Amino acid sequence: MPELPEVQTTLNGIAPLCQGKTIAAVHIRQPKLRWPIPDTLPAYLDNAKIQEIERRAKYLLFHFKRGTMLIHLGMSGRIRCTPEQLPIEKHDHVDIIFIDGSCLRYTDPRRFGSILWADNVSTHKLLKDLGPEPLSNDFSAQYLYDIAQQKHITAKALLMNQTIVAGLGNIYVCESLFIAGIHPERATKTLTLDECRKLIFACKTVLTKAIKQGGTTLKDFANTDGKPGYFKQSLLVYGRDGEPCIECNTPLSGIRMNQRATVFCSRCQPLPPRREG
DNA sequence: CTAAGGACCTGTCGGC
Protein backbone atom coordinates (compact mmCIF):
# COMPACT_ATOMS: atom_id res chain seq x y z
CA MET A 1 0.00 0.00 0.00
CA PRO A 2 2.66 2.44 -0.77
CA GLU A 3 2.23 5.81 -2.36
CA LEU A 4 2.07 8.99 -0.33
CA PRO A 5 -1.66 8.86 0.50
CA GLU A 6 -1.39 5.29 1.74
CA VAL A 7 1.62 6.12 3.88
CA GLN A 8 -0.14 9.20 5.22
CA THR A 9 -3.20 7.11 6.01
CA THR A 10 -0.99 4.67 7.87
CA LEU A 11 0.56 7.50 9.82
CA ASN A 12 -2.81 8.95 10.72
CA GLY A 13 -3.88 5.55 11.94
CA ILE A 14 -0.91 4.66 14.09
CA ALA A 15 0.26 8.02 15.43
CA PRO A 16 -2.48 8.44 18.05
CA LEU A 17 -1.90 4.87 19.18
CA CYS A 18 1.84 4.85 19.65
CA GLN A 19 3.16 8.37 19.89
CA GLY A 20 4.66 8.90 23.33
CA LYS A 21 4.82 5.21 24.12
CA THR A 22 7.86 3.39 25.44
CA ILE A 23 9.11 0.20 23.86
CA ALA A 24 9.35 -2.91 26.00
CA ALA A 25 10.42 -5.46 23.40
CA VAL A 26 11.17 -5.92 19.72
CA HIS A 27 10.56 -9.20 17.92
CA ILE A 28 12.16 -9.61 14.52
CA ARG A 29 11.02 -12.83 12.91
CA GLN A 30 12.28 -12.00 9.42
CA PRO A 31 15.15 -9.52 9.11
CA LYS A 32 15.54 -9.90 5.38
CA LEU A 33 13.65 -7.02 3.85
CA ARG A 34 14.80 -4.80 0.99
CA TRP A 35 17.86 -4.40 3.16
CA PRO A 36 18.53 -6.41 6.29
CA ILE A 37 17.11 -4.90 9.44
CA PRO A 38 20.20 -3.73 11.36
CA ASP A 39 21.29 -6.05 14.18
CA THR A 40 21.60 -3.01 16.36
CA LEU A 41 17.99 -1.92 15.97
CA PRO A 42 16.57 -3.75 19.00
CA ALA A 43 19.22 -2.25 21.22
CA TYR A 44 18.47 1.24 19.94
CA LEU A 45 14.76 0.74 20.51
CA ASP A 46 14.98 -0.93 23.89
CA ASN A 47 13.25 1.14 26.53
CA ALA A 48 13.10 4.06 24.09
CA LYS A 49 10.16 6.42 23.90
CA ILE A 50 8.64 7.46 20.60
CA GLN A 51 8.79 11.21 20.63
CA GLU A 52 7.09 11.80 17.34
CA ILE A 53 6.14 10.04 14.14
CA GLU A 54 6.10 11.81 10.82
CA ARG A 55 6.01 11.09 7.13
CA ARG A 56 8.62 12.16 4.63
CA ALA A 57 7.87 11.12 1.04
CA LYS A 58 6.91 7.46 1.38
CA TYR A 59 8.91 6.96 4.54
CA LEU A 60 7.60 6.87 8.08
CA LEU A 61 10.00 8.40 10.57
CA PHE A 62 9.85 7.35 14.20
CA HIS A 63 11.84 9.85 16.19
CA PHE A 64 13.58 8.86 19.40
CA LYS A 65 16.03 10.71 21.55
CA ARG A 66 18.91 8.70 20.11
CA GLY A 67 17.91 8.85 16.47
CA THR A 68 15.22 7.82 14.01
CA MET A 69 13.76 4.55 12.82
CA LEU A 70 12.83 4.67 9.13
CA ILE A 71 10.13 2.47 7.72
CA HIS A 72 9.35 2.16 4.03
CA LEU A 73 6.43 -0.04 3.02
CA GLY A 74 7.76 -1.07 -0.37
CA MET A 75 5.05 -2.58 -2.55
CA SER A 76 3.15 -4.65 -0.04
CA GLY A 77 4.13 -3.44 3.40
CA ARG A 78 1.56 -2.66 6.06
CA ILE A 79 1.66 -1.46 9.63
CA ARG A 80 -0.94 -1.86 12.33
CA CYS A 81 -1.11 -0.94 15.97
CA THR A 82 -3.30 -3.10 18.19
CA PRO A 83 -4.05 -3.03 21.93
CA GLU A 84 -2.44 -6.40 22.35
CA GLN A 85 -0.35 -8.84 20.38
CA LEU A 86 -2.59 -10.67 17.93
CA PRO A 87 -1.79 -14.19 16.73
CA ILE A 88 1.14 -14.13 14.36
CA GLU A 89 0.35 -14.78 10.74
CA LYS A 90 2.46 -15.36 7.69
CA HIS A 91 4.50 -12.31 6.70
CA ASP A 92 4.16 -10.64 10.10
CA HIS A 93 7.88 -9.89 10.19
CA VAL A 94 8.33 -7.44 13.05
CA ASP A 95 6.53 -6.62 16.29
CA ILE A 96 7.32 -3.68 18.51
CA ILE A 97 5.73 -4.18 21.91
CA PHE A 98 5.08 -1.22 24.16
CA ILE A 99 5.07 -1.29 27.94
CA ASP A 100 1.29 -0.98 28.00
CA GLY A 101 1.07 -4.22 26.04
CA SER A 102 0.05 -2.70 22.72
CA CYS A 103 1.80 -3.82 19.58
CA LEU A 104 3.02 -2.15 16.41
CA ARG A 105 3.27 -4.82 13.73
CA TYR A 106 5.00 -4.73 10.34
CA THR A 107 3.65 -7.11 7.70
CA ASP A 108 5.06 -7.36 4.19
CA PRO A 109 4.57 -10.35 1.87
CA ARG A 110 6.97 -9.21 -0.82
CA ARG A 111 9.56 -7.79 1.55
CA PHE A 112 10.40 -4.84 -0.65
CA GLY A 113 9.95 -2.58 2.33
CA SER A 114 12.66 -1.62 4.77
CA ILE A 115 13.24 -0.82 8.41
CA LEU A 116 16.40 1.12 9.09
CA TRP A 117 18.01 3.36 11.63
CA ALA A 118 19.32 6.88 11.05
CA ASP A 119 21.39 8.85 13.51
CA ASN A 120 20.73 11.89 11.43
CA VAL A 121 17.76 12.00 9.09
CA SER A 122 18.91 14.94 7.03
CA THR A 123 22.08 13.19 5.94
CA HIS A 124 20.74 9.69 5.56
CA LYS A 125 21.51 8.20 2.19
CA LEU A 126 17.92 7.34 1.35
CA LEU A 127 16.48 10.65 2.45
CA LYS A 128 18.98 13.33 1.64
CA ASP A 129 18.24 13.55 -2.07
CA LEU A 130 14.47 13.48 -1.86
CA GLY A 131 12.68 16.30 -3.63
CA PRO A 132 10.01 18.50 -2.10
CA GLU A 133 6.79 17.17 -0.69
CA PRO A 134 4.16 17.36 -3.42
CA LEU A 135 1.66 19.05 -1.11
CA SER A 136 4.12 21.72 -0.01
CA ASN A 137 4.48 25.16 -1.53
CA ASP A 138 7.96 24.21 -2.67
CA PHE A 139 6.34 22.02 -5.29
CA SER A 140 5.31 24.88 -7.54
CA ALA A 141 4.77 25.39 -11.24
CA GLN A 142 7.92 27.44 -11.58
CA TYR A 143 9.96 24.82 -9.74
CA LEU A 144 8.65 22.04 -11.93
CA TYR A 145 9.06 24.07 -15.09
CA ASP A 146 12.68 24.89 -14.33
CA ILE A 147 13.51 21.24 -13.81
CA ALA A 148 11.51 20.16 -16.84
CA GLN A 149 13.61 22.48 -18.96
CA GLN A 150 16.83 20.87 -17.80
CA LYS A 151 15.86 17.26 -18.26
CA HIS A 152 15.71 14.95 -21.22
CA ILE A 153 13.03 12.74 -19.83
CA THR A 154 9.33 12.04 -20.21
CA ALA A 155 6.58 13.67 -18.22
CA LYS A 156 5.88 10.41 -16.47
CA ALA A 157 9.51 9.95 -15.48
CA LEU A 158 9.54 13.53 -14.20
CA LEU A 159 6.79 12.87 -11.69
CA MET A 160 8.02 9.39 -10.80
CA ASN A 161 11.45 10.70 -9.90
CA GLN A 162 11.60 11.00 -6.12
CA THR A 163 14.44 13.49 -6.26
CA ILE A 164 12.19 15.85 -8.20
CA VAL A 165 9.03 15.36 -6.20
CA ALA A 166 8.84 12.85 -3.39
CA GLY A 167 5.78 10.75 -2.80
CA LEU A 168 4.04 10.07 -6.08
CA GLY A 169 4.03 6.56 -7.51
CA ASN A 170 2.64 4.75 -10.51
CA ILE A 171 -1.05 5.17 -9.70
CA TYR A 172 -1.08 8.83 -8.81
CA VAL A 173 1.26 9.80 -11.63
CA CYS A 174 -1.09 8.23 -14.17
CA GLU A 175 -4.01 9.99 -12.54
CA SER A 176 -2.26 13.35 -12.39
CA LEU A 177 -1.15 13.25 -16.01
CA PHE A 178 -4.70 12.52 -17.08
CA ILE A 179 -6.17 15.36 -15.03
CA ALA A 180 -3.56 17.72 -16.43
CA GLY A 181 -4.14 16.50 -19.98
CA ILE A 182 -0.48 15.63 -20.48
CA HIS A 183 0.64 12.54 -22.37
CA PRO A 184 2.92 10.37 -20.21
CA GLU A 185 5.56 10.20 -22.95
CA ARG A 186 5.65 13.91 -23.50
CA ALA A 187 9.19 15.28 -23.41
CA THR A 188 9.49 17.55 -20.40
CA LYS A 189 11.45 20.09 -22.40
CA THR A 190 8.33 20.87 -24.38
CA LEU A 191 6.15 21.53 -21.34
CA THR A 192 4.98 25.09 -20.96
CA LEU A 193 4.76 26.91 -17.65
CA ASP A 194 1.01 26.73 -17.95
CA GLU A 195 1.13 22.98 -18.42
CA CYS A 196 3.31 22.75 -15.34
CA ARG A 197 0.66 24.69 -13.45
CA LYS A 198 -1.87 22.13 -14.54
CA LEU A 199 0.38 19.29 -13.47
CA ILE A 200 1.00 20.80 -10.08
CA PHE A 201 -2.68 21.37 -9.56
CA ALA A 202 -3.48 17.83 -10.69
CA CYS A 203 -0.95 16.21 -8.37
CA LYS A 204 -2.09 18.18 -5.35
CA THR A 205 -5.74 17.58 -6.07
CA VAL A 206 -5.37 13.85 -6.55
CA LEU A 207 -3.23 13.37 -3.47
CA THR A 208 -5.48 15.47 -1.27
CA LYS A 209 -8.57 13.61 -2.34
CA ALA A 210 -6.89 10.25 -1.95
CA ILE A 211 -5.76 11.08 1.58
CA LYS A 212 -9.28 12.18 2.46
CA GLN A 213 -10.57 8.83 1.31
CA GLY A 214 -7.97 6.83 3.17
CA GLY A 215 -5.81 5.99 0.19
CA THR A 216 -6.24 3.38 -2.50
CA THR A 217 -6.73 -0.24 -1.58
CA LEU A 218 -6.07 -2.35 -4.64
CA LYS A 219 -6.49 -5.95 -3.69
CA ASP A 220 -6.52 -6.99 -0.14
CA PHE A 221 -7.93 -5.14 2.74
CA ALA A 222 -7.33 -2.60 5.18
CA ASN A 223 -5.40 0.11 6.80
CA THR A 224 -4.51 0.43 10.42
CA ASP A 225 -8.10 0.48 11.58
CA GLY A 226 -9.25 -2.41 9.44
CA LYS A 227 -11.00 -0.30 6.82
CA PRO A 228 -9.99 -0.27 3.19
CA GLY A 229 -8.98 2.89 1.36
CA TYR A 230 -11.84 4.16 -0.71
CA PHE A 231 -9.96 6.00 -3.40
CA LYS A 232 -9.95 3.06 -5.77
CA GLN A 233 -13.44 3.89 -6.90
CA SER A 234 -12.24 7.38 -7.73
CA LEU A 235 -9.44 6.32 -10.06
CA LEU A 236 -9.96 7.85 -13.49
CA VAL A 237 -7.45 5.92 -15.58
CA TYR A 238 -5.29 3.58 -13.50
CA GLY A 239 -6.46 -0.01 -13.95
CA ARG A 240 -8.99 1.05 -16.56
CA ASP A 241 -7.19 0.52 -19.85
CA GLY A 242 -9.60 -0.43 -22.60
CA GLU A 243 -12.47 1.14 -20.72
CA PRO A 244 -13.99 4.42 -21.90
CA CYS A 245 -12.44 7.71 -20.90
CA ILE A 246 -14.74 9.47 -18.46
CA GLU A 247 -14.28 12.68 -20.41
CA CYS A 248 -14.59 11.67 -24.05
CA ASN A 249 -15.47 7.99 -24.11
CA THR A 250 -12.38 7.05 -26.11
CA PRO A 251 -11.06 3.66 -24.95
CA LEU A 252 -8.15 4.31 -22.61
CA SER A 253 -4.72 3.25 -23.85
CA GLY A 254 -2.44 0.99 -21.88
CA ILE A 255 1.30 0.96 -22.52
CA ARG A 256 4.39 0.01 -20.54
CA MET A 257 6.94 2.57 -19.55
CA ASN A 258 9.92 1.23 -17.65
CA GLN A 259 8.06 -2.00 -17.05
CA ARG A 260 5.24 -0.15 -15.39
CA ALA A 261 1.65 -0.13 -16.49
CA THR A 262 0.77 3.28 -17.87
CA VAL A 263 -2.78 4.26 -18.74
CA PHE A 264 -3.92 7.40 -20.50
CA CYS A 265 -6.46 8.81 -22.93
CA SER A 266 -4.96 9.39 -26.35
CA ARG A 267 -7.51 12.08 -27.04
CA CYS A 268 -7.46 14.00 -23.76
CA GLN A 269 -3.69 13.60 -23.48
CA PRO A 270 -2.45 14.13 -27.01
CA LEU A 271 1.22 13.51 -27.76
CA PRO A 272 3.38 15.99 -29.48
CA PRO A 273 1.24 18.97 -29.00
CA ARG A 274 2.86 19.53 -32.32
CA ARG A 275 5.98 21.37 -32.41
CA GLU A 276 6.06 24.68 -33.99
CA GLY A 277 5.55 25.78 -37.29
C1' DC B 1 22.90 12.54 -18.04
C1' DT B 2 19.34 9.14 -19.64
C1' DA B 3 17.49 4.70 -20.67
C1' DA B 4 16.96 0.08 -19.88
C1' DG B 5 17.27 -3.89 -17.46
C1' DG B 6 18.04 -6.82 -13.43
C1' DA B 7 17.56 -7.48 -8.67
C1' DC B 8 15.05 -8.04 -4.48
C1' DC B 9 10.20 -11.22 -2.99
C1' DT B 10 5.43 -13.46 -2.68
C1' DG B 11 0.78 -13.90 -4.26
C1' DT B 12 -2.83 -13.90 -7.59
C1' DC B 13 -5.00 -14.42 -11.83
C1' DG B 14 -5.81 -15.96 -16.56
C1' DG B 15 -4.92 -19.36 -20.02
C1' DC B 16 -4.15 -24.04 -21.47
Added chain:
DNA sequence: TGCCGACAGGTCCTTA
Protein backbone atom coordinates in the same frame (compact mmCIF):
# COMPACT_ATOMS: atom_id res chain seq x y z
C1' DT C 1 -6.77 -29.61 -10.61
C1' DG C 2 -2.14 -28.21 -11.97
C1' DC C 3 1.47 -25.69 -14.17
C1' DC C 4 3.34 -21.47 -16.31
C1' DG C 5 3.79 -16.88 -17.38
C1' DA C 6 2.53 -12.21 -16.59
C1' DC C 7 1.74 -8.87 -13.41
C1' DA C 8 1.34 -6.12 -8.87
C1' DG C 9 1.36 0.29 -5.04
C1' DG C 10 8.94 0.62 -5.13
C1' DT C 11 13.49 1.85 -6.01
C1' DC C 12 18.35 0.78 -5.92
C1' DC C 13 22.12 -0.58 -8.78
C1' DT C 14 24.61 -1.84 -12.84
C1' DT C 15 25.26 -1.59 -17.60
C1' DA C 16 24.91 0.73 -22.10
